[in-house]
Amino acid sequence: MNVFKKGWYTEISDDWPGVAQSYEIEKEIAHEKSKFQDIQIFKSKRCGMTMSIDGAIQSTEMDxxxxxxxxxxxxxxxxxxxxxxxxxxxxxxxxxxxxxxxxxxxxxxxxxxxxxxxxxxxxxxxxxxxxxxxxxxxxxxxxxxxxxxxxxxxxxxxxxxxxxxxxxxxxxxxxxxxxxxxxxxxxxxxxxxxxxxxxxxxxxxxxxxxxxxxxxxxxxxxxxxxxxxxxxxxxxxxxxxxxxxxxxxxxxxxxxxxxxxxxxxxxxxxxxxxxxxxxxxxxxxxxx
Missing domain, CATH: 3.40.50.150 (Vaccinia Virus protein VP39)
Structure with a gap:
């Protein structure tokens, strides 16, 4: 699960209970559901272009x-x-x-x-x-x-x-x-x-x-x-x-x-x- 709220993206998952990571965003770029996965792309102020799949960050421009x-x-x-x-x-x-x-x-x-x-x-x-x-x-x-x-x-x-x-x-x-x-x-x-x-x-x-x-x-x-x-x-x-x-x-x-x-x-x-x-x-x- 992930949450966009008040300009922040928060990554929350049952796979790491009790822990969440948040990123301040400039804007959401795309949100599409394929046959297999839920894919979100947004621009983070610190990390640049970011891809999230099924609520978990996969790739950021920064790292x-x-x-x-x-x-x-x-x-x-x-x-x-x-x-x-x-x-x-x-x-x-x-x-x-x-x-x-x-x-x-x-x-x-x-x-x-x-x-x-x-x-x-x-x-x-x-x-x-x-x-x-x-x-x-x-x-x-x-x-x-x-x-x-x-x-x-x-x-x-x-x-x-x-x-x-x-x-x-x-x-x-x-x-x-x-x-x-x-x-x-x-x-x-x-x-x-x-x-x-x-x-x-x-x-x-x-x-x-x-x-x-x-x-x-x-x-x-x-x-x-x-x-x-x-x-x-x-x-x-x-x-x-x-x-x-x-x-x-x-x-x-x-x-x-x-x-x-x-x-x-x-x-x-x-x-x-x-x-x-x-x-x-x-x-x-x-x-x-």
Whole structure:
């Protein structure tokens, strides 16, 4: 649930009871309901253009780069020579923008179930969409991502799941069946990165994703923290399943052009993001 009242947008959710975040707004830009989701776009005085889906903020002009850079570059720099990338979700194209910075990439497929997110992003978030739309390596399609992967066995080097929280259409990509398809779609040495929720809010979900990734066959499962102020409690994470060993240190160096394009990601940030607070480390690394 969210509330517009006296010039403020307040984000309230049963997923984080007892806590709410508020943003002073300049104006509401758009409010549309697709077949799958309720999408709101408004301009915040502090955060700029903002997208909310089903009452939860997904992207703001102020800090979107933190999430999109880390979701893309942690796994891309952990792979020695990635060629083919699949993005499930991510219809705003922010992750795609980052993936396409890598000249070694030959193909980026982006599969999102909701074309309305992309339609609104093209109109109101051109800083996310302009680069992918001009790059011939990029292909976006609007269909169920799990079904799409069934025909792509042993095909991708990297699969990135850029989803909303596990509600609405995203529920189906937080289960074992989905990750079995992901595992089969990866080439030998392939790596998956999924939106991994926050250990402050969703520890049970994080641990469940860890267990699922191990059960389907990933020998290495790790968690990388992303600091992003407009998400509840100021952080989220990416959970990584790897067939290529640990992703805690990059395997490729950034070019100067790549490094100059970054606002958040760096080699140092890559490595530091895997350091966990003790309460979480004990749970994540246990066999529970």
């Amino acid at each position: 979107e780069f933190a999430y999109h850079e880390m979701m893309a570059h942690i796994v891309l720099y952990s792979h020695p020579n990635p060629k083919r990338v699949l993005i499930i979700g991510g219809g705003d194209m922010g992750v795609a923008r980052e993936v396409l910075k890598h000249k070694c990439i030959e193909l980026v497929d982006n599969c999102d179930i909701d074309d309305k997110v992309t339609e609104l992003s093209k109109k109101h978030f051109p800083h996310l969409t302009d680069i992918p739309l001009k790059d011939p390596r990029y292909h976006i399609m609007f269909q169920d991502g799990a079904k799409f992967m069934e025909s792509k066995v042993n095909y991708y080097d990297i699969i990135i799941t850029d989803s909303t929280d596990p509600t609405g259409p995203a529920v189906s990509i937080f289960n074992k069946s989905y990750y079995e398809k992901v595992f089969k779609a990866l080439r030998p040495g392939g790596i998956i990165c999924s939106q991994g929720e926050s250990y402050w809010l969703d520890l049970d979900i994080v641990l469940n994703l860890r267990n699922i990734m191990k059960e389907v066959g990933f020998p290495v499962v790790e968690y990388s923290t992303i600091q992003i102020p407009t998400y509840p409690f100021g952080s989220i994470g990416c959970i990584i399943g790897s067939n290529a060993g640990s992703c805690k240190k990059p395997r490729r160096a950034m070019t100067k052009e790549e490094a100059d394009s970054m606002k958040y990601y760096s080699k140092e940030m890559h490595e530091a993001s895997f350091v966990m607070p003790q309460f979480f480390k004990k749970r994540f690394e246990s066999e529970e």
